[in-house]
Amino acid sequence: MSAVTIENTRNQPLVNLRGVTKLYKRGAETVEVLKRLDLAVPRGDFLALMGPSGSGKTTLMNILGGLDKPTSGEVIIDGQPIHTLSDSALSGWRARHVGFVFQLYHLLPVLSAEQNVALPLMLTHLSGPERKKRAMAALTLVGLEDRAKHKPAELSGGQEQRVGIARAIVTDPTILLCDEPTGDLDRKAGDEILELLRLLNKEHGKTIIMVTHDPHAAAKAERTLFMNKGVLGQEPEA
Amino acid sequence: MFTLIWMNFKRNKGRKFLTLLSVVIAFLLFGLLMAVRHGLTFSENSEAGTRRLLTMNKVVLAAPMPVAYAERIAQVPGVKAVTYFGAMAGAYQNPSNNFLVVSAPAQSLFQVYPEFYVPTAERQSWLKDRTGALVTPKLMRQFGWKIGESVPILTKLKQKDGSTSWTVTIDGVVTNRSESNSGAQQMFIHYQYFDETRAAGEGTVNQFAELLDNPDQAGPVSQAIDTLFTNASPQTRTGPEQAVARNIFAQVGNIGAIITDVAIAVFFSMLLIIGAILLHSARERLSEFALLKALGFGSRTVTGVVLGESLLTCLVGGITGMVFAWLLVAALRQTVTQVLPSFEITALSIAGSIVLMALFGVVASLLPIVQLGRMSVRDALGSA
Numbered sequence: 193m194s195a196v197t198i199e200n201t202r203n204q205p206l207v208n209l210r211g212v213t214k215l216y217k218r219g220a221e222t223v224e225v226l227k228r229l230d231l232a233v234p235r236g237d238f239l240a241l242m243g244p245s246g247s248g249k250t251t252l253m254n255i256l257g258g259l260d261k262p263t264s265g266e267v268i269i270d271g272q273p274i275h276t277l278s279d280s281a282l283s284g285w286r287a288r289h290v291g292f293v294f295q296l297y298h299l300l301p302v303l304s305a306e307q308n309v310a311l312p313l314m315l316t317h318l319s320g321p322e323r324k325k326r327a328m329a330a331l332t333l334v335g336l337e338d339r340a341k342h343k344p345a346e347l348s349g350g351q352e353q354r355v356g357i358a359r360a361i362v363t364d365p366t367i368l369l370c371d372e373p374t375g376d377l378d379r380k381a382g383d384e385i386l387e388l389l390r391l392l393n394k395e396h397g398k399t400i401i402m403v404t405h406d407p408h409a410a411a412k413a414e415r416t417l418f419m420n421k422g423v424l425g426q427e428p429e430a
Numbered sequence: 431m432f433t434l435i436w437m438n439f440k441r442n443k444g445r446k447f448l449t450l451l452s453v454v455i456a457f458l459l460f461g462l463l464m465a466v467r468h469g470l471t472f473s474e475n476s477e478a479g480t481r482r483l484l485t486m487n488k489v490v491l492a493a494p495m496p497v498a499y500a501e502r503i504a505q506v507p508g509v510k511a512v513t514y515f516g517a518m519a520g521a522y523q524n525p526s527n528n529f530l531v532v533s534a535p536a537q538s539l540f541q542v543y544p545e546f547y548v549p550t551a552e553r554q555s556w557l558k559d560r561t562g563a564l565v566t567p568k569l570m571r572q573f574g575w576k577i578g579e580s581v582p583i584l585t586k587l588k589q590k591d592g593s594t595s596w597t598v599t600i601d602g603v604v605t606n607r608s609e610s611n612s613g614a615q616q617m618f619i620h621y622q623y624f625d626e627t628r629a630a631g632e633g634t635v636n637q638f639a640e641l642l643d644n645p646d647q648a649g650p651v652s653q654a655i656d657t658l659f660t661n662a663s664p665q666t667r668t669g670p671e672q673a674v675a676r677n678i679f680a681q682v683g684n685i686g687a688i689i690t691d692v693a694i695a696v697f698f699s700m701l702l703i704i705g706a707i708l709l710h711s712a713r714e715r716l717s718e719f720a721l722l723k724a725l726g727f728g729s730r731t732v733t734g735v736v737l738g739e740s741l742l743t744c745l746v747g748g749i750t751g752m753v754f755a756w757l758l759v760a761a762l763r764q765t766v767t768q769v770l771p772s773f774e775i776t777a778l779s780i781a782g783s784i785v786l787m788a789l790f791g792v793v794a795s796l797l798p799i800v801q802l803g804r805m806s807v808r809d810a811l812g813s814a
Binding site: 248257259279285286287288291294296298300301303307313359389 | 438725808
């Protein structure tokens, strides 16, 4: 990949969570979704997070991605304590450091594949031609350069997710957060996506944290952690 | 950001078409209403408006007044010439072919209305012909009349012999030199013939018209004429031609207030429609806006997309509506010129419409913007 440069410095802690607690109010009740959670993810890791629905996986991903803030505790990513940032500062931080891959792709239907991929680059100072060049490089990496002008409705689910991945990596983010990236795909398309993520991790050194229900998908990661009732563990709850 | 606004603007074409149509109609109505309003409130101080005064019955504008008033009005300082009119509705062959039949004394008619042009031979012919008539070019063309032709005019005004069919001879064509392409449908006959022939109302007229020595004296002269008849019955109401036209409308109600009320109602409806559509549209696209926020776009950008789409809708629809209004006003101008001499869309109305478009664009987007402000990005993107 020419335009999307990837760092390849491995084995340095990139994500550090210390004593992260997240409380939600549901009516009069307060629910503790994350319980004094600690997590260290080294640079270049490919971590799968598994756990039953409601275990707190997505809340953890939202906190890692700066979409939510912890009630208490520290979230330090690439040396930056993001839990202290204001909402607008967090927006800027997300644009520079996080690439999101969603289960439902979340492509804008009115934009072509290339325009969808180039969307995050609108927040940079790159010129139009440069944005286009980088978007095409990302699309080439995911094998969809010949679908650049197609709208999402003209693509298969697997192709849409590839566009979603291209959009996530086009800014060369520090970390890729994937929320059930194969959850809406059949096995074949899902395997292709997992292979693409593995390639990004192995060949390009991308740090990836992936939430999944699927043990087959988790098996593609370097390691798997299990979340249960707001607590992280090495083994699934019996 | 403009790419996003433009691409969103183009989506859901059916709904967008209907939204735009509502804005187009709203501003079409606005343009027409503003043209009518301008026509009614056109400055009374312009020369065209003050060169001539009209005197009518103070209580009911079209009600009869004694023709003898003319002599007293002629004595008022500042009045150069006086003429008067007795009018009736006429039709040719079929009641739907209707037009206005105006009776007037020939000599004073041309003194007070010097812009009326009749070729000399035709004019002389009419002056000598007691039952003669002058007609406007449009009427002449419409019925294919020929000079010298005798035509029966259907009216509701009985003659002394009980007939309601008035026979007149077409002696000539009268054109108004101040109107290049008049659409007026009028017939002029002699007041004497009209007055002597009709069964009732002898010696009365519906209107006096006065030509002034000095246009600047319109106010004092109007007052002086009305003062003459303060203790008479009926009393009179005198004013510049345009003011009289406005007063006719004012008898129906306060036309300015009606226009303003209609405009407010139209725009309020439009605001509700656009607001509801934008709100619905924003709700449908919550996940798309949430995505933009997740990617790092600030609230300002997301707000800008919604606001931009709303503004674009109001501007595109509004400008189209104003263009249609302008074309319609241009097409109708000649038809309404006698009642609304300055029936036009002014630069001020255009500027006002653009301000309104922008204002409604902003106001209509407020609710969706508030909704997006309250949106939880994580909820809108869904959870696993």
